[in-house]
Amino acid sequence: MSAFQEYSSRDPENFLQKVKDLVSEKKLLSERFDKGKKVVEFAHPDQLELKLGLDIQPNSATTLELEDICQKVVKYSVKTGAPTFYNQLYHAVDTYGLAGSWLSDALNTNNHTFEVAPVFIVTERSVIQYIMNKFGFKTGDGIFSPGGSISNMYGMVLARHKRFPDIKQRGLLGSEKPLVVYTSEESHYSVVKGANWLGLGTDNVIKVKTDDRGRLVPAELERAVEQSKCEGKIPFFLNATAGSTVMGAYDDLEALSVICQKHEIWLHVDACWGGSAILSKRHRHLLKGSDQADSIAWNPHKMLGAPLQCSPFIVRHPGLLHEANCAAATYLFQQDKFYDVSYDTGDKSVQCGRKVDAFKLWFMLKARGENYFETLIDNTFEQASYLHKLVESTPGFRPAFTFGFNCTNVCFEYLPLRFRDQAETSEWKDELSKIPPKIKETMIKEGSLMIGYQPLPFKNKKNFFRMVLHCVPPPTKEDMEHIVQEIDRCGRNL
Amino acid sequence: MSAFQEYSSRDPENFLQKVKDLVSEKKLLSERFDKGKKVVEFAHPDQLELKLGLDIQPNSATTLELEDICQKVVKYSVKTGAPTFYNQLYHAVDTYGLAGSWLSDALNTNNHTFEVAPVFIVTERSVIQYIMNKFGFKTGDGIFSPGGSISNMYGMVLARHKRFPDIKQRGLLGSEKPLVVYTSEESHYSVVKGANWLGLGTDNVIKVKTDDRGRLVPAELERAVEQSKCEGKIPFFLNATAGSTVMGAYDDLEALSVICQKHEIWLHVDACWGGSAILSKRHRHLLKGSDQADSIAWNPHKMLGAPLQCSPFIVRHPGLLHEANCAAATYLFQQDKFYDVSYDTGDKSVQCGRKVDAFKLWFMLKARGENYFETLIDNTFEQASYLHKLVESTPGFRPAFTFGFNCTNVCFEYLPLRFRDQAETSEWKDELSKIPPKIKETMIKEGSLMIGYQPLPFKNKKNFFRMVLHCVPPPTKEDMEHIVQEIDRCGRNL
Numbered sequence: 001m002s003a004f005q006e007y008s009s010r011d012p013e014n015f016l017q018k019v020k021d022l023v024s025e026k027k028l029l030s031e032r033f034d035k036g037k038k039v040v041e042f043a044h045p046d047q048l049e050l051k052l053g054l055d056i057q058p059n060s061a062t063t064l065e066l067e068d069i070c071q072k073v074v075k076y077s078v079k080t081g082a083p084t085f086y087n088q089l090y091h092a093v094d095t096y097g098l099a100g101s102w103l104s105d106a107l108n109t110n111n112h113t114f115e116v117a118p119v120f121i122v123t124e125r126s127v128i129q130y131i132m133n134k135f136g137f138k139t140g141d142g143i144f145s146p147g148g149s150i151s152n153m154y155g156m157v158l159a160r161h162k163r164f165p166d167i168k169q170r171g172l173l174g175s176e177k178p179l180v181v182y183t184s185e186e187s188h189y190s191v192v193k194g195a196n197w198l199g200l201g202t203d204n205v206i207k208v209k210t211d212d213r214g215r216l217v218p219a220e221l222e223r224a225v226e227q228s229k230c231e232g233k234i235p236f237f238l239n240a241t242a243g244s245t246v247m248g249a250y251d252d253l254e255a256l257s258v259i260c261q262k263h264e265i266w267l268h269v270d271a272c273w274g275g276s277a278i279l280s281k282r283h284r285h286l287l288k289g290s291d292q293a294d295s296i297a298w299n300p301h302k303m304l305g306a307p308l309q310c311s312p313f314i315v316r317h318p319g320l321l322h323e324a325n326c327a328a329a330t331y332l333f334q335q336d337k338f339y340d341v342s343y344d345t346g347d348k349s350v351q352c353g354r355k356v357d358a359f360k361l362w363f364m365l366k367a368r369g370e371n372y373f374e375t376l377i378d379n380t381f382e383q384a385s386y387l388h389k390l391v392e393s394t395p396g397f398r399p400a401f402t403f404g405f406n407c408t409n410v411c412f413e414y415l416p417l418r419f420r421d422q423a424e425t426s427e428w429k430d431e432l433s434k435i436p437p438k439i440k441e442t443m444i445k446e447g448s449l450m451i452g453y454q455p456l457p458f459k460n461k462k463n464f465f466r467m468v469l470h471c472v473p474p475p476t477k478e479d480m481e482h483i484v485q486e487i488d489r490c491g492r493n494l
Numbered sequence: 495m496s497a498f499q500e501y502s503s504r505d506p507e508n509f510l511q512k513v514k515d516l517v518s519e520k521k522l523l524s525e526r527f528d529k530g531k532k533v534v535e536f537a538h539p540d541q542l543e544l545k546l547g548l549d550i551q552p553n554s555a556t557t558l559e560l561e562d563i564c565q566k567v568v569k570y571s572v573k574t575g576a577p578t579f580y581n582q583l584y585h586a587v588d589t590y591g592l593a594g595s596w597l598s599d600a601l602n603t604n605n606h607t608f609e610v611a612p613v614f615i616v617t618e619r620s621v622i623q624y625i626m627n628k629f630g631f632k633t634g635d636g637i638f639s640p641g642g643s644i645s646n647m648y649g650m651v652l653a654r655h656k657r658f659p660d661i662k663q664r665g666l667l668g669s670e671k672p673l674v675v676y677t678s679e680e681s682h683y684s685v686v687k688g689a690n691w692l693g694l695g696t697d698n699v700i701k702v703k704t705d706d707r708g709r710l711v712p713a714e715l716e717r718a719v720e721q722s723k724c725e726g727k728i729p730f731f732l733n734a735t736a737g738s739t740v741m742g743a744y745d746d747l748e749a750l751s752v753i754c755q756k757h758e759i760w761l762h763v764d765a766c767w768g769g770s771a772i773l774s775k776r777h778r779h780l781l782k783g784s785d786q787a788d789s790i791a792w793n794p795h796k797m798l799g800a801p802l803q804c805s806p807f808i809v810r811h812p813g814l815l816h817e818a819n820c821a822a823a824t825y826l827f828q829q830d831k832f833y834d835v836s837y838d839t840g841d842k843s844v845q846c847g848r849k850v851d852a853f854k855l856w857f858m859l860k861a862r863g864e865n866y867f868e869t870l871i872d873n874t875f876e877q878a879s880y881l882h883k884l885v886e887s888t889p890g891f892r893p894a895f896t897f898g899f900n901c902t903n904v905c906f907e908y909l910p911l912r913f914r915d916q917a918e919t920s921e922w923k924d925e926l927s928k929i930p931p932k933i934k935e936t937m938i939k940e941g942s943l944m945i946g947y948q949p950l951p952f953k954n955k956k957n958f959f960r961m962v963l964h965c966v967p968p969p970t971k972e973d974m975e976h977i978v979q980e981i982d983r984c985g986r987n988l
Contacts, residue, residue, distance in 0.1 A: 012589035012861075013518055019593045020514045023600045024507055045608060045616055045837045052613065054620035054856070060863040066590075069860065070597060073853075077601045077613045087610055090847065093602040095506035096560075099513045101599045103564060105801055106517045107571045108587040115938075116581055118534075118542055119571045126548035146640030146803075149845045157691055171695020172666040173673075189821040193844050196819070197651055199693025201665020301847070307599055309640075309849045325690070327683040330948050336928075336957075338935040343539045350687055351643045353584065353795070355803045359567075362548070366563065367506075369554040434830075441832040444609075454824050463830075 018067060026074050029081055029095050038447025039084040041075055048076055078450065081472075083479045087450040089245065089273050091470035094305040100363030101307040104356040111144075111354045112346030114339060121343050124358035127365070131298065132314050134278045135271075136291025141321045142314035143348055144357040148272035149190035151297030151313040152239065154350070156181065156194055158295060158315055159237045159266030161324035168324065172199045180228045181205045183239035184216035185458045186249050188270055191239045204233070207458075213403045214249030214459075216240065218259060225263050237266045242287055243274015246456055246466055247401070248409030250274055253289030267292065272299040272311070274407045276471070279304075279370065280377040286407070300361050303380065303408070304373065305472030310357045321348040376471035383475040384408040387467060390484050396420065396492070397484060400464040408469035414439065414487050416494040433462035435494055442490040449486045512561060520568050523575055523589050532941025533578040535569055542570055572944065575966075577973045581944040583739065583767050585964035588799040594857035595801040598850040605638075605848045606840030608833060615837050618852035621859070625792065626808050628772045629765075630785025635815045636808035637842055638851040642766035643684035645791030645807040646733065648844070650675065650688055652789060652809055653731045653760030655818035662818065666693045674722045675699045677733035678710035679952045680743050682764055685733045698727070701952075707897045708743030708953075710734065712753060719757050731760045736781055737768015740950060740960055741895070742903030744768055747783030761786065766793040766805070768901045770965070773798075773864065774871040780901070794855050797874065797902070798867065799966030804851045815842040870965040877969040878902040881961060884978050890914065890986070891978060894958040902963035908933065908981050910988040927956035929988055936984040943980045 023029065027037075043051065051072055061069075079085060081092030109117045111124060128142035145151045160167055160179065167175065179200055183191045185207040195205045206228065209220045225235045238260055240251040253269060260267040269275075269290060275298035277283040278290070290296060295315040300306040315321055326347045333347050346352065365373070388405045391397045391412040400411035419432055436453035443449045452466045467483065469475050517523065521531075537545065545566055555563075573579060575586035587595075603611045605618060622636035639645045654661055654673065661669065673694055677685045679701040689699045700722065703714040719729045732754055734745040747763060754761040763769075763784060769792035771777040772784070784790060789809040794800040809815055820841045827841050840846065859867070882899045885891045885906040894905035910929060916922055930947035937943045946960045961977065963969050 012593075013523055015590060015593045015861075016514055016517065016596065019596045019600075020510055022597070023510065028600050029507055040612075043612065044833055045612070048612055049616050049620070052616065054616065056621075056624055056856075056859045057863055058865045060866060061860050066857075066861050069857070070593075073597060073613050074601070077603060078610050080602050080610070088604060090602065090604060093600070096509060098599060098602075099506075099509045099564075102510065102513045102596050103516070103567060105592060105595045105599070106513075106522050106587070107568070108574050108584065108592075108802055109571060110582060110584060110802055114539060116572050116574070116944075118537065118539070119546065119567050122539055122543050122546065123548065126543070127550075130550055146644070146849070147845045147847050149847075150640070150644075153691070167693065167695065168690050169695055169697045171672060171689075171698055172693035173669055173671075174695070175667055178665060178667050188846065189823040190846055192821045193819060195665075196662045196821075197647070197844055198691060199661065199666035201661065201663055201668070203663045204665055299847070308602055308604060308847060325687060327686045327690075329683040330951065334931070334948065336931045338931065338938075339538055350691055351641045352682065352684055353641045353643075353793070353802060355640070362550075363560075363563070365550045366555050367509075367560050369551055371552045372554060437828070437830045437832065444832075450610075454828065457824065 015063070015066070019070065022070055022074060028074065028079065029092065029098070037079065037082065039082045039450050040078045040444060040447050042444050042447065043076055051076070083473055083475065084449045086467050086469065087452050089302045089468055090308060092305055092472040093307045094364045094472050096367035097306045097360045097364035100360035104359045109356055111356045112344070112349070112352065113333070114343035115337065117356065120356045120359050121345060123362045124345070127358050127362040128312060128314065131312050135287070135296055135314065137314060137316050139318050140314055140316045141318050141348070142312055143321060143345065145311045145313050146355070147309050147311050148188070148270065148297050148299045149193060151272070151311050152190050152268065152270055153194040153198060154313045155239070155266070155268035155295040155297065156198055156237055158320050158324050159268065162266065162317065162320060163236055163264070178204050178233045179236045180233045181237045181239065182208055182221055182224060182235065184208050184210050184241055184244070184251060186210050186214040186244040186247055187239055187241045188245055188272070210249065212401070213406055214244055214247030216251045216256065218252060218255040221256065221259055225259070225265070235263055235265050237268065240267060240269045242269050242271035243407045245273065246409065246454060247411065248274065248405065248407030250286045250406065253287065253292065257289050257292035266294045269293045269296045272297050273302050276300065276303040276377055279373045281374065282378055283381055303470050305470065306361050306364060310361050325350055373471070376474060379474050380408050380469045380471050383477070383480055384410050384469045386477055387480040387483065390480055394484050394488070396488055400461065410467040410469070411464055413464045414491050416491050429462055435491060436463040436465055438494055439487060439491045443486065449483065451483070509557070509560065513564065516564055516568060522568065522573065523586065523592070531573065531576065533576045533944050534572045534938060534941050536938050536941065537570055545570070577967055577969065578943045580961050580963065581946050583796045583962055584802060586799055586966040587801045588858045588966050590861035591800045591854045591858035594854040598853045603850055605850045606838070606843070606846065607827070608837035609831065611850065614850045614853050615839060617856045618839070621852050621856040622806060622808065625806050629781070629790055629808065631808060631810050633812050634808055634810045635812050635842070636806055637815060637839065639805045639807050641803050641805050642682070642764065642791050642793045643687060645766070645805050646684050646762065646764055647688040647692060648807045649733070649760070649762035649789040649791065650692055650731055652814050652818050653762065656760065656811065656814060657730055657758070672698050672727045673730045674727045675731045675733065676702055676715055676718060676729065678702050678704050678735055678738070678745060680704050680708040680738040680741055681733055681735045682739055682766070704743065706895070707900055708738055708741030710745045710750065712746060712749040715750065715753055719753070719759070729757055729759050731762065734761060734763045736763050736765035737901045739767065740903065740948060741905065742768065742899065742901030744780045744900065747781065747786065751783050751786035760788045763787045763790045766791050767796050770794065770797040770871055773867045775868065776872055777875055797964050799964065800855050800858060804855050819844055867965070870968060873968050874902050874963045874965050877971070877974055878904050878963045880971055881974040881977065884974055888978050888982070890982055894955065904961040904963070905958055907958045908985050910985050923956055929985060930957040930959055932988055933981060933985040937980065943977060945977070
């Protein structure tokens with residue numbers, strides 16, 4: 001026993017102060033990030049493994065060693081809060097969101113019964129109600145899940161349970177016909193992964209064609225549904241996308257809801273990326289029809305800057321989350337408690353232990369107020385528009401798509417000098433597709449900028465750049481100009 | 495734009511310092527928790543909603559208001575770090591684990607590609623290797639999941655994919671026969687929830703009888719497997735439990751692995767609760783045979799005190815995680831990168847975005863060293879033994895089971911004075927089963943102690959208390975004595 005008594009004399013709580021100091025001193029948080037700093041200090045995996053000293057020893061490390069590790073962790077981590085990080089759909093963390101995260105982590109609470117998580121249970125309930133109101137749900141329920149992929153699975157499970165409640169007990173083998181899921185070719189791959197996990201089978205995910213903006217074509221959906229019926233299958237679930245990953249497309253929820261109602265199909269909206277527009281009077285029209293959805297997944301940890309993971313899922317049918325998921329464990333959800341046990345939310349979840357995520361979102365909304373986030377979102381859309389104009393007007397750049405841009409995704413191609421004014425043969429295209437990886441390698445090794453690139457085979461597109469603009473830190477015109485200049489600098493003579 | 499420029503002048507980073515100060519000042523962390531303080535300041539849900547002021551306003555809250563909220567959050571939250579909190583399988587957070595959590599939250603990194611999460615990807619890889627070594631896996635792979643329930647689902651999905659790889663595409667409807675899952679009647683309810691989600695059906699989860707210690711009876715498993723075969727079903731998955739939720743039972747992994755091999759059944763071990771014993775030379779024998787498992791789920795956020803959520807899942811078959819889960823999204827997992835893309839782990843996961851959890855565990859292991867945790871675990875088992883002796887020797891108390899205790903779960907009954915020396919009729923038993931809720935209500939309202947109680951119908955048991963001992967803060971003899979005294983004080987005259 002003396003070993004740990006001795007050890008605690010090291011006063012580990014002081015270490016939290018060191019972490020706080022490191023975060024401040026290195027300006028990890030967005031608001032103060034020094035634009036001159038590198039977005040990443042790149043090291044290959046094997047180099048990094050050596051630098052960090054990953055092996056676990058029988059004895060404790062010294063405080064100095066631990067501080068050195070923390071310094072290295074910061075040094076070699078990607079500065080996701082930098083105004084030069086646009087590599088993914090998330091970005092910097094909102095500082096009040098982070099404060100909420102630190103506090104709830106210190107309280108180390110499991111969000112499954114009111115008994116152990118009183119504050120966090122009422123916070124989750126309240127913020128779920130707030131989100132339902134925003135998306136236009138008059139009744140319903142919701143839960144925070146560990147991410148958008150699992151939220152999309154919640155949607156599929158609830159849809160399945162509402163229509164075929166027997167499957168919970170009997171399993172899918174008992175079904176007479178395969179259940180079919182529809183989603184656009186532009187949609188997130190989690191729909192396919194979910195169909196695999198849930199036993200539906202990836203063959204039963206029909207990828208519906210999209211229009212030139214990347215939106216699911218309603219007429220194509222109708223056709224696909226009719227075809228499934230002819231093949232003896234059961235259309236049961238549509239995953240509509242509000243802000244697709246690459247093109248930023250918002251599917252037409254109003255048109256799709258009509259088709260879904262007609263064919264008794266559950267309308268789920270994957271608004272993980274684009275859902276934040278709901279907080280802006282100017283942009284919420286993109287989600288028109290969301291009140292008709294059966295369920296919606298939103299990730300405020302993406303555009304809005306809530307700390308990762310922060311994934312509310314809402315459903316328009318009260319009681320269904322519980323019905324579809326309950327297992328009524330007697331050691332946890334006793335009914336003979338002295339408080340209102342409807343506050344014990346754990347049995348609505350597919351998880352048992354569940355991290356507190358709602359509080360982070362609630363606290364940042366409370367701290368900043370709605371107007372602040374509306375201003376942020378409007379600014380982000382404006383900067384996307386400005387970047388798009390730069391891409392149109394700067395030599396060597398051109399938009400990847402004729403329609404312009406959706407959401408805050410600005411997709412573009414860059415042509416080094418030798419590619420300009422050439423016939424665009426298939427050899428030319430093949431050669432050009434090697435350019436984004438090269439530019440990216442240079443940028444990452446220099447630590448100057450991180451932007452994603454990818455092909456889009458179903459639009460017959462080879463590698464192009466995709467800028468995804470976030471709210472935190474608020475992007476500026478100078479940031480947009482830097483992007484264009486930096487790509488041009490790295491790519492001009494390739 | 496001025497709205498958020500103005501706002502950032504409030505210097506939100508200072509708020510992180512306030513959180514740090516609040517955590518220290520209120521002694522939220524285990525090592526310094528003042529034993530005189532309440533484990534909870536109870537308020538009913540409706541009261542709490544009023545106190546917190548949950549509504550979101552258009553405008554920002556003042557810093558004073560936010561500080562007040564944080565004070566209330568701490569005041570009304572359960573002090574899970576108190577030496578009087580034993581209500582769940584988790585407890586206080588290890589301070590170095592928390593430091594790792596705070597640092598990785600500030601870096602706000604998504605653990606899915608080396609590109610964006612270099613430090614955390616190599617840390618996860620290294621700590622997974624460490625865990626595989628501990629459990630005796632010579633080869634394999636692993637991933638951190640958002641909790642034990644999802645880890646158990648990983649096990650089922652991998653088992654299904656290894657034996658019936660076509661199901662990924664075709665779905666379960668294509669199977670000829672139902673797939674059957676076996677688990678003990680003592681096992682965690684997530685196995686049932688998982689079977690629902692994965693489309694197997696809860697009817698196809700066979701709950702196998704346990705012996706007097708709560709261990710799955712191997713002969714009963716054999717019988718159940720034979721019966722499933724007679725019924726034309728396919729036995730494919732056994733969930734063995736290493737440390738069951740209520741009784742703390744460790745199934746006999748060696749005996750079960752023989753049966754599994756004979757019948758081509760995947761052996762998954764749910765070691766979420768009891769897996770921490772693997773770090774102790776004295777107690778690791780409880781997990782003998784773990785090297786024969788196909789997959790193992792462990793939650794260091796339970797007994798070991800890692801911050802919630804921290805759930806490594808390991809599998810003995812290299813490549814299978816990737817094969818079973820990959821969807822090869824072209825916008826994320828490009829193969830034309832300039833570094834070793836085998837470090838991009840995202841496609842092994844059912845998630846896309848994934849919180850950094852591995853770093854917290856790695857950092858606390860690094861900071862404290864293995865010996866420290868071994869000492870902690872040994873102490874926890876010793877204190878469980880001491881509590882069991884107290885229960886045997888203190889008037890009014892008696893063990894719930896004749897065998898004593900498993901793991902660090904001490905189950906016992908308490909008899910108020912009027913129940914003692916009475917004939918134990920069924921009326922007497924009914925009346926006694928109302929006592930634990932009453933004692934618990936008193937204890938919670940006074941904030942003196944939190945312990946779980948539950949019935950165990952399949953062992954013909956009505957409500958009894960269940961003490962689950964954790965490593966952090968290290969339990970002491972005085973703590974154990976306090977528990978017995980406190981229950982006696984609250985219950986003696988009921």
